[in-house]
Amino acid sequence: MSLAFDRPILELKDVSFSYLRDKKIIDNISFSVGNGEFIGLLGANGSGKSTMLKLSSGILRPSTGEIKLWDKDVLSYPNKDRAKLLCYLPQLLDINVPFKVKELVGMGLYPYDIPPHITVDEALEAVGLSEKPDSYITNLSSGERRRVFIAMTLVQGAGILLLDEPFANLDIRYQIELLKLLKELKDKKGIAIIMALHDINIALKFEKVMLIKEGRILGTGSPDAILTREMLKDAFDVGIEVVRREYGEAYISYENNF
Amino acid sequence: MKRIANRRGYSIFAYHILSLLLSLVTCHLSLVTSIYAETPARIISLAPSMTEILFALGLEERIVAVTSFCDYPEEAKKKPKIGGMSNPSLEAVVSLKPDIVLMTTDGNPKEFEERLRSLRIKTYVFKQRRLSELPQGIREVGSVLGVKDKADLLANEIETTINKLKTQNSKLKTQKKKVLFIVWPEPLIVAGPGTAIDDAMNLLGYENIASKAKTTYPKYSIEEVIHQSPDVIFIGKGHVNMKEVSNSILKRIAKVPAVKNGAVFYVSDNLYRLGPRVIKGIEEMAECLK
Amino acid sequence: MSKIKITVLMLVAIIIFLSALFIGPRIINPFRMGDMEKEILFSIRFPRVVVAILVGMALGASGAILQGVLRNPLADPYILGISSGASLSAAFALLSGIYSFGRFTIPLTAFLGASAVSVLVGVFGWRRGGLWPERLLLAGVGLSFLFHSVLMLLMSISTDEGLRRAVLWIFGDLSMADWSLIPYGLVFIVSGLIISVSRSKALNALILGDEFAHSLGFSIHKERFMLFISMALMTGASVSLGGTIGFIGLLIPHIMRFVAGADSRVLIPLSAIGGGAFLCLADLIGKSIMTPMEIPSGIITAIIGSPYFLYLLRRKDVLSI
Numbered sequence: 001m002s003l004a005f006d007r008p009i010l011e012l013k014d015v016s017f018s019y020l021r022d023k024k025i026i027d028n029i030s031f032s033v034g035n036g037e038f039i040g041l042l043g044a045n046g047s048g049k050s051t052m053l054k055l056s057s058g059i060l061r062p063s064t065g066e067i068k069l070w071d072k073d074v075l076s077y078p079n080k081d082r083a084k085l086l087c088y089l090p091q092l093l094d095i096n097v098p099f100k101v102k103e104l105v106g107m108g109l110y111p112y113d114i115p116p117h118i119t120v121d122e123a124l125e126a127v128g129l130s131e132k133p134d135s136y137i138t139n140l141s142s143g144e145r146r147r148v149f150i151a152m153t154l155v156q157g158a159g160i161l162l163l164d165e166p167f168a169n170l171d172i173r174y175q176i177e178l179l180k181l182l183k184e185l186k187d188k189k190g191i192a193i194i195m196a197l198h199d200i201n202i203a204l205k206f207e208k209v210m211l212i213k214e215g216r217i218l219g220t221g222s223p224d225a226i227l228t229r230e231m232l233k234d235a236f237d238v239g240i241e242v243v244r245r246e247y248g249e250a251y252i253s254y255e256n257n258f
Numbered sequence: 259m260k261r262i263a264n265r266r267g268y269s270i271f272a273y274h275i276l277s278l279l280l281s282l283v284t285c286h287l288s289l290v291t292s293i294y295a296e297t298p299a300r301i302i303s304l305a306p307s308m309t310e311i312l313f314a315l316g317l318e319e320r321i322v323a324v325t326s327f328c329d330y331p332e333e334a335k336k337k338p339k340i341g342g343m344s345n346p347s348l349e350a351v352v353s354l355k356p357d358i359v360l361m362t363t364d365g366n367p368k369e370f371e372e373r374l375r376s377l378r379i380k381t382y383v384f385k386q387r388r389l390s391e392l393p394q395g396i397r398e399v400g401s402v403l404g405v406k407d408k409a410d411l412l413a414n415e416i417e418t419t420i421n422k423l424k425t426q427n428s429k430l431k432t433q434k435k436k437v438l439f440i441v442w443p444e445p446l447i448v449a450g451p452g453t454a455i456d457d458a459m460n461l462l463g464y465e466n467i468a469s470k471a472k473t474t475y476p477k478y479s480i481e482e483v484i485h486q487s488p489d490v491i492f493i494g495k496g497h498v499n500m501k502e503v504s505n506s507i508l509k510r511i512a513k514v515p516a517v518k519n520g521a522v523f524y525v526s527d528n529l530y531r532l533g534p535r536v537i538k539g540i541e542e543m544a545e546c547l548k
Numbered sequence: 549m550s551k552i553k554i555t556v557l558m559l560v561a562i563i564i565f566l567s568a569l570f571i572g573p574r575i576i577n578p579f580r581m582g583d584m585e586k587e588i589l590f591s592i593r594f595p596r597v598v599v600a601i602l603v604g605m606a607l608g609a610s611g612a613i614l615q616g617v618l619r620n621p622l623a624d625p626y627i628l629g630i631s632s633g634a635s636l637s638a639a640f641a642l643l644s645g646i647y648s649f650g651r652f653t654i655p656l657t658a659f660l661g662a663s664a665v666s667v668l669v670g671v672f673g674w675r676r677g678g679l680w681p682e683r684l685l686l687a688g689v690g691l692s693f694l695f696h697s698v699l700m701l702l703m704s705i706s707t708d709e710g711l712r713r714a715v716l717w718i719f720g721d722l723s724m725a726d727w728s729l730i731p732y733g734l735v736f737i738v739s740g741l742i743i744s745v746s747r748s749k750a751l752n753a754l755i756l757g758d759e760f761a762h763s764l765g766f767s768i769h770k771e772r773f774m775l776f777i778s779m780a781l782m783t784g785a786s787v788s789l790g791g792t793i794g795f796i797g798l799l800i801p802h803i804m805r806f807v808a809g810a811d812s813r814v815l816i817p818l819s820a821i822g823g824g825a826f827l828c829l830a831d832l833i834g835k836s837i838m839t840p841m842e843i844p845s846g847i848i849t850a851i852i853g854s855p856y857f858l859y860l861l862r863r864k865d866v867l868s869i
Binding site: 342345442444445446447468471472473475476477479480481484485486487506510513 | 572573593704705712713717721838842
């Protein structure tokens with residue numbers, strides 16, 4: 001296993017992307033993700049967080065550069081094989097069809113012929129929805145919906161999760177619970193997780209953050225090293241600072257912006 | 259579309275009121291004579307049956323326009339057209355300055371007649387729909403158009419034929435044979451009650467199996483045709499090759515006596531229109547039934 | 549719970565099927581049949597019931613597919629203009645009196661019209677290597693308007709006799725059903741059903757959105773294309789067998805979602821069964837209620853369908869939006 005640990009699961013090499021010819025949304029990015037890594041992507045609106053995740057998932061094709069999943073071009077995988085290795089959860093979950101919770105979670109098994117990992121019940125247990133397998137998704141709160149889809153990704157059992165703003169629409173309580181759940185996953189199963197974020201307070205809980213601006217990486221590293229006043233000013237164009245207190249607690253100060 | 263037509267209608271209406279007022283002032287007398295003139299000189303027919311009656315009454319010269327469906331007699335096709343029966347062009351009618359417009363309750367919209375009257379155009383509506391009412395209808399048209407004698411002659415001819423058949427067949431006390439008249443085979447549309455065809459069958463002493471339907475030309479159940487097993491079937495010739503089109507329906511009702519015994523007749527469209535040709539149509543049917 | 553519902557549904561479908569065979573305008577006692585009854589049962593009623601079931605199945609299943617592919621609860625098989633294209637070409641044949649293929653003329657022209665429009669909608673909906681729901685929908689609506697207006701033009705200049713026939717055909721007419729067309733319809737409709745049921749997992753994923761479908765390991769463009777083909781096959785075949793019959797494609801999938809849930813693996817077959825049973829019932833009513841006259845089935849489906857649909861609309865749990 002230690003060998004696999006050193007090998008990057010996902011690797012982006014000089015990747016650029018633009019929808020139209022004029023403006024690059026992703027501009028020559030390179031980075032790699034190893035086993036069990038837990039990375040928060042931070043950046044202002046339109047900085048290219050979502051695009052980076054979509055490129056990594058293979059749903060978008062890079063204009064130049066290469067994206068490798070386990071040393072092979074992500075676009076070269078047959079769809080089902082890729083789905084077993086990599087899972088992408090979009091930000092918008094606008095489902096208006098009354099699927100049942102267990103039906104939705106069960107869709108995580110679609111890439112498989114033989115159910116491999118955990119069962120639907122176990123996944124629902126893990127996200128705290130074991131009481132509601134027969135509820136309709138359309139009757140759930142947005143927090144519950146988010147957890148249903150997390151359960152679906154658990155069932156899908158990929159080694160790397162790409163989550164686009166998983167904390168959006170979540171109450172603070174569920175934000176904490178979801179973060180705990182994801183960290184547990186990472187620790188127990190060695191799953192690598194990359195997620196786009198917009199809340200810097202949550203990013204402070206990560207081991208590794210990546211700050212992006214206009215499709216370029218400003219820096220990657222621990223929150224302490226990256227979320228400095230200068231870097232944040234550069235990324236978000238406002239003067240804010242991380243305030244550290246005793247016992248390692250930290251929070252964002254809005255200073256005199258109001 | 260409708261609103262534009264209305265607006266245009268109003269401006270024509272205004273123009274006509276204006277011209278009416280003018281004529282009232284200038285020559286009061288000539289106006290009176292033109293309204294009560296004995297024989298209208300410019301006639302427009304809005305129905306094929308009316309066109310046929312006009313031709314039979316020898317009024318060919320006075321017809322200024324007909325509908326695009328008026329195809330009988332042959333000369334009718336050469337007359338100027340003012341559109342269809344249900345959608346004639348108001349402008350075309352008005353611009354031809356008719357003395358009278360002939361319409362029927364069977365196919366012409368009532369609103370159109372009202373529009374014409376509101377534009378001070380004289381109309382005559384032919385309300386008769388049954389065979390027995392036809393002679394009376396022709397007499398009325400004749401007196402309105404000032405050709406009373408000719409109309410009487412034509413009406414009497416039709417009446418004598420009808421009466422002759424009536425007395426002939428009232429003597430027949432045997433059980434009536436069952437007949438079906440197919441207007442179109444796919445889907446099956448037949449001649450129902452209240453049509454000249456239904457009347458003609460009764461006159462000839464036969465029973466129309468579709469006479470219990472609720473409309474004049476009902477879409478008829480094939481199962482019912484088999485149940486009621488007609489002895490004779492007529493198929494009206496349309497614009498297409500009816501023999502070919504009716505092939506499959508005849509196959510499907512092959513066990514009905516009419517088909518089994520070869521009593522299926524293709525007849526012309528004489529009886530489709532309540533006009534002077536009905537006698538020919540009845541005679542044609544009678545010929546087949548002999 | 550839903551298993552009980554499905555069993556009840558199947559029983560209802562079988563009862564409707566048998567009533568359509570033996571009740572009709574006149575009741576046939578299956579144990580005491582004369583020659584005439586046998587004739588009516590086997591060469592008139594049986595094929596007609598089969599055609600009603602096939603057409604209803606095709607419309608119900610196509611509706612379930614299209615509501616999923618377009619991610620739009622208001623979609624029905626006719627929204628893409630396939631039926632208006634079929635109507636236009638059939639009306640053209642009916643009004644002009646072209647009759648070169650005998651009794652196959654109208655079904656054939658309708659099917660050609662439907663196929664031509666399917667291709668056209670596909671071409672307009674195609675971009676960057678695949679079909680896009682919004683483009684399909686807009687192209688379909690645009691083409692529908694075009695064909696409807698040309699149809700209106702044709703009808704307004706046609707004879708009253710031809711007009712009546714065209715109107716009867718457009719409202720859906722099953723009275724000419726016989727065994728000769730059934731094998732062709734069966735081939736198209738069954739292959740459409742097989743394709744769509746085999747793609748039903750992909751349809752579930754596509755309902756969640758393209759990104760989900762991709763993440764769950766489906767090639768979105770390929771799956772959407774296959775589903776579109778299956779829908780086009782079934783809709784085209786149904787229109788050429790029975791004319792345009794409204795409301796089944798819209799209504800039945802919603803009712804079935806209410807009965808058995810939204811999972812396409814169940815929803816597609818159930819919508820097919822429900823659609824078949826419903827059209828069978830509507831046709832039974834249409835031919836029995838005013839004997840010996842017949843009312844086109846399309847009118848009956850709309851008359852029963854619309855009030856029930858409005859009733860369902862008031863129940864919040866059925867339509868989730």
